[in-house]
Amino acid sequence: MSKATQVPVRRAGHTDLESTRRTPAPPAGDLIDSPRFPVQAKVELGNPVQRKNLHHAMTTIRAKRTKVAAELDNWEDLRLAGEAIKNRTLRHLDQYLVQLEESLTAAGTTVHWARDAQEANAIIVGLVNEALGDAEGDAREVVKVKSMATQEIDMNEALEEAGIAAWETDLAELIVQLGHDRPSHILVPAIHRNRSEVREIFLEEMGRYGRPAPEGLDTEPANLAGAARLHLREKFLRAKVAISGANFAVAETGTLVVVESEGNGRMCLTLAETLISVVGIEKVLPTVEDLEVFLQLLPRSSTGERMNPYTSLWTGPTAGDGPQTMHVVLIDNGRTKVLSDPKGREALRCIRCSACINVCPVYEKVGGHAYGSVYPGPIGSVLTPQLRGVTSPVDASLPYASTLCGACFDVCPVRIPLPDLLVHMRHKVVEGKKAKAEADGLKGLLHPHAEPAIMKATAQVLSSPKLWAAATAAGSLGGKALKGRVAKFGPLPWPLSKWTNARDVPIPPTESFRAWYARTHHEDGSLK
Amino acid sequence: MSTSEAREAILSRIRTALADVPGVPAAEDTPVPWTYGQPRVLDDVIDRFEDRVVDYRAGFERCSASDLPNRVVAALRAHGVTSTVLPAGLDAAVVDAVAGAGLAVSRDDPPLSRQQLDATGAVVTTCATAAAETGTIMMDHGPGQGRRALSLVPDVHLCIVRADQVATDVPEAVARIAGAVRDQRPITWISGGSATSDIELSRVEGVHGPRTLHVLLVEG
Numbered sequence A: 001m002s003k004a005t006q007v008p009v010r011r012a013g014h015t016d017l018e019s020t021r022r023t024p025a026p027p028a029g030d031l032i033d034s035p036r037f038p039v040q041a042k043v044e045l046g047n048p049v050q051r052k053n054l055h056h057a058m059t060t061i062r063a064k065r066t067k068v069a070a071e072l073d074n075w076e077d078l079r080l081a082g083e084a085i086k087n088r089t090l091r092h093l094d095q096y097l098v099q100l101e102e103s104l105t106a107a108g109t110t111v112h113w114a115r116d117a118q119e120a121n122a123i124i125v126g127l128v129n130e131a132l133g134d135a136e137g138d139a140r141e142v143v144k145v146k147s148m149a150t151q152e153i154d155m156n157e158a159l160e161e162a163g164i165a166a167w168e169t170d171l172a173e174l175i176v177q178l179g180h181d182r183p184s185h186i187l188v189p190a191i192h193r194n195r196s197e198v199r200e201i202f203l204e205e206m207g208r209y210g211r212p213a214p215e216g217l218d219t220e221p222a223n224l225a226g227a228a229r230l231h232l233r234e235k236f237l238r239a240k241v242a243i244s245g246a247n248f249a250v251a252e253t254g255t256l257v258v259v260e261s262e263g264n265g266r267m268c269l270t271l272a273e274t275l276i277s278v279v280g281i282e283k284v285l286p287t288v289e290d291l292e293v294f295l296q297l298l299p300r301s302s303t304g305e306r307m308n309p310y311t312s313l314w315t316g317p318t319a320g321d322g323p324q325t326m327h328v329v330l331i332d333n334g335r336t337k338v339l340s341d342p343k344g345r346e347a348l349r350c351i352r353c354s355a356c357i358n359v360c361p362v363y364e365k366v367g368g369h370a371y372g373s374v375y376p377g378p379i380g381s382v383l384t385p386q387l388r389g390v391t392s393p394v395d396a397s398l399p400y401a402s403t404l405c406g407a408c409f410d411v412c413p414v415r416i417p418l419p420d421l422l423v424h425m426r427h428k429v430v431e432g433k434k435a436k437a438e439a440d441g442l443k444g445l446l447h448p449h450a451e452p453a454i455m456k457a458t459a460q461v462l463s464s465p466k467l468w469a470a471a472t473a474a475g476s477l478g479g480k481a482l483k484g485r486v487a488k489f490g491p492l493p494w495p496l497s498k499w500t501n502a503r504d505v506p507i508p509p510t511e512s513f514r515a516w517y518a519r520t521h522h523e524d525g526s527l528k
Numbered sequence B: 001m002s003t004s005e006a007r008e009a010i011l012s013r014i015r016t017a018l019a020d021v022p023g024v025p026a027a028e029d030t031p032v033p034w035t036y037g038q039p040r041v042l043d044d045v046i047d048r049f050e051d052r053v054v055d056y057r058a059g060f061e062r063c064s065a066s067d068l069p070n071r072v073v074a075a076l077r078a079h080g081v082t083s084t085v086l087p088a089g090l091d092a093a094v095v096d097a098v099a100g101a102g103l104a105v106s107r108d109d110p111p112l113s114r115q116q117l118d119a120t121g122a123v124v125t126t127c128a129t130a131a132a133e134t135g136t137i138m139m140d141h142g143p144g145q146g147r148r149a150l151s152l153v154p155d156v157h158l159c160i161v162r163a164d165q166v167a168t169d170v171p172e173a174v175a176r177i178a179g180a181v182r183d184q185r186p187i188t189w190i191s192g193g194s195a196t197s198d199i200e201l202s203r204v205e206g207v208h209g210p211r212t213l214h215v216l217l218v219e220g
Helices: A015-020 A037-045 A048-071 A075-091 A091-104 A116-133 A148-152 A155-161 A171-179 A195-208 A221-238 A264-273 A290-301 A337-338 A344-349 A354-359 A361-366 A377-388 A395-398 A407-411 A416-438 A450-462 A465-482 A513-520 B005-017 B045-055 B069-078 B090-102 B114-118 B170-182
Strands: A108-115 A141-144 A165-168 A241-243 A249-250 A253-259 A274-280 A310-314 A325-331 B060-064 B083-085 B104-106 B121-124 B130-131 B136-139 B156-162 B187-190 B212-220
Touching: A015 A377, A037 A361, A037 A395, A048 A290, A048 A354, A048 A361, A075 A091, A075 A290, A091 A108, A091 A249, A091 A325, A091 B005, A108 A116, A108 B005, A116 A155, A116 A241, A116 A274, A116 A325, A141 A221, A141 A264, A141 A325, A148 A155, A148 A274, A155 A165, A155 B005, A165 A171, A171 A195, A171 A221, A195 A221, A221 B114, A241 A264, A249 A290, A253 A264, A253 A290, A253 B060, A264 A310, A290 B170, A325 A395, A337 A344, A337 A377, A337 B005, A344 A377, A344 A416, A354 A377, A354 A407, A361 A377, A377 A407, A377 A416, A395 A416, A407 B104, A465 A513, B045 B212, B060 B069, B069 B090, B069 B121, B069 B156, B069 B212, B090 B104, B130 B170, B136 B170, B170 B187
Parallel strands: A108 A325, A141 A165, A141 A241, A241 A274, A274 A325, B060 B212, B083 B104, B083 B121, B121 B156, B156 B212
Antiparallel strands: A249 A253, A253 A310, A310 B187, B130 B136, B136 B187
C-alpha cells in the first residue's frame, strides 16, 4: 500500500541550477561538510549585528519563559510527567509505532515508512507528483508548515530538483528562504536578522516569487508581517498540496498535532486538498490525555506563552472539511541509532521547544550557523552527532561546543540531562579517534587528544611543592616581561592552542601568592 | 497496513536497539507520576479566563443569553464588518439579528469557495470548551462552529462561549474534548488572535489567521 515510488533524487550543487530554479537557492553545500564548530564560531563572532540581534532576542525570550514557567506551582511535576511519558514511549517504541500505524490507517490516512532522508524524499516527491497530476508551471508547488523533520531531510531541495516549488509559510522560514539563507534557530529561524534586513529581503525578493512587497514598506514588524500575509495569501488560496510535520502523533487514535502561532499552519492543514505529514518516529505519544502534559510544557518552554495561538489536532480526513487525502511518512533517519545507546537515547525525548538553545551562553554569542546542523545549541550538540555519527569534523566538534554550565538541563521540559550527554558524546568522539588511530596502526604513538596529556603533566606539578614554586616563579617572570604591553594572550602555539583557540588567557600576575606572602608576612603569620 | 521493506527494517532496528529493555508491559516498565484530568484551583474561573484572553489582546465582553443577538450585531458593527458567514447550528436568534441589521449573511450552504471566504468580513461561531488558565478556546467544529476554514480565513472571529463551557485549565479541558478526538473530529485550539514573534521577538498580532478575535461570554 505504501510502497515508495522510486524517484531518483540528485543532490546537485545549487549554482548550476540557478537559472531554472523555482525557489530561492540556499547557500551551496551540505551542512555536514561545515567547518568544525570553533572555526565557524570565530567567523560568526565577527558579525556584530548578529551578536546584537541575538543578545536582544535571547534576553527577551528567557525572561518570558521564566515568568510563565513560574506561574504553575506544579511545573516540576509536569517535567517529571513529560520525562516519564517520553521514556515509556521510547522504551516500547515498536509497539506504539505499530499501534499508531493501525490507528492512522483506520482513520483513512496512508502510512509510509522511510529509513533515511533519501527514501523519505523519494516517497514525498512521488506523492506530490501523484497529487498534482498533470498540473504545469506555477501550479507545480506545495505550501509548507514549519517542520524540523523536513529540514533534516533537506526536502525542499529534493522537491526543487523534481521541478516542484516548496514554499515556506512560517514568517521566519519565509525570511530565511527569500534571503537565500539557512535557519539559525529551531523556533525563530531568522533570529539572526533584524527588521532592516528583513525589509530589504522582502523588497528585493518577494516580487520574483509572487506578490511583491507593498511600495513604501517600512521596518515596523507589524507591517513586515502584513507584507508576508499578502504575499502568502495567494499561495494559500490556490494550494493543492500541503506538507507538514507534527509535534505529536497519538498512537491510540492516530491523531496528529501541530502547534503554531501565525495561522499559516491552519491554512496549510485546512485549505489544501492533499496533506502529507513527515513525522519522526520519536514523535509518538500513547494517549490523547498525554497531550494535557505536553501542551502545558511546550508553549511555556518554547515561546514563553501560556498557550500558543493555534493548535490543530486531526485524525484522518473529515468529509467536507479540509484535505480529503492524507499521508504520513514516518522517518527513522538515524533515530534508531540514537535509540541503541541507552544513555544517548534520552535525547530522543526532545520536543523541539528551544528552551536549551535560548538559555545557552555559547549559542547567544555565536548563533546557530556555527553548529553546521539543523539543530543548534545544546540539543543539537548531543543529537546531531548521534543522528549523523561522529566521523565528520563538524560532528566531532559539536560535543565541545558547550561550557557545561548546566542551564540547559534546568529549563528542559522533558529533563534531558544535556550536560551529562555532552560529556558522554565527548567520550564517544575520543573513542572514535582512538579506534581510528588503532586502525591506522598508530596505537601508542599518538594520543587522540591533548587534554589528558596536559592534565597528567599538571597533576605532577600540583603534587610537588618544588615543581609548583618553580612553575609559579616562571609564570611571574613572564608576567613581568609582558606587564603593561598586553592585557591577555591571543592564541598560543600547539598544543596549548587546543585551549586558546576558543579562549583568552590572562597575563600571569607579576608575583605569585607564595612570593607575596613571604614578602609581606613574618614566619609566624603576622604582617611585616 | 503497510508491509514495506522499510517498515520491517525500522521495526527490527528498534527491537535490536531496545534489547536492554525488559519484556514487561510499558505501563509497568515506566510508571508515569501524574494524575490526569485534574482541575486547577482557581478563585473565579471566568475572571481568570477573561484576564488571559485580554492578555492576548483579544476582545472580551460578558452578556446574558437574551442580550446576545444584539451584542453580536454591535460587535460586528464595531469592527466595521459588512459581510458574515454564520455556520449551520448557530442560534437562530443570532442569525436573525445579524440578517435583520442589514449585514450580508452566508450560511456556507453550499460551501463557500476559498475566494468567497477570503472576501467575507467576519465569522460568528460557538465553541466546544475552553480553558481559563491559558485563555484557550477549543473547537470541535460541531454545530454552530462550522468547518475549520470558516474560523480561519475571514479577518474577524466572534466566538460565543457559554460560562459552563469554561474549564479551569488544560487537563480539565482535554478531558472534556477527548471524546471528540476519539470520534475523529478535527479540533482547533485558539488562544488569542494569530500572532508572530519572528522579527526580533517583538510580538505582532495578526498574521494569517483572523487578526481580530472577540469573545462573547454568555452568563446565565
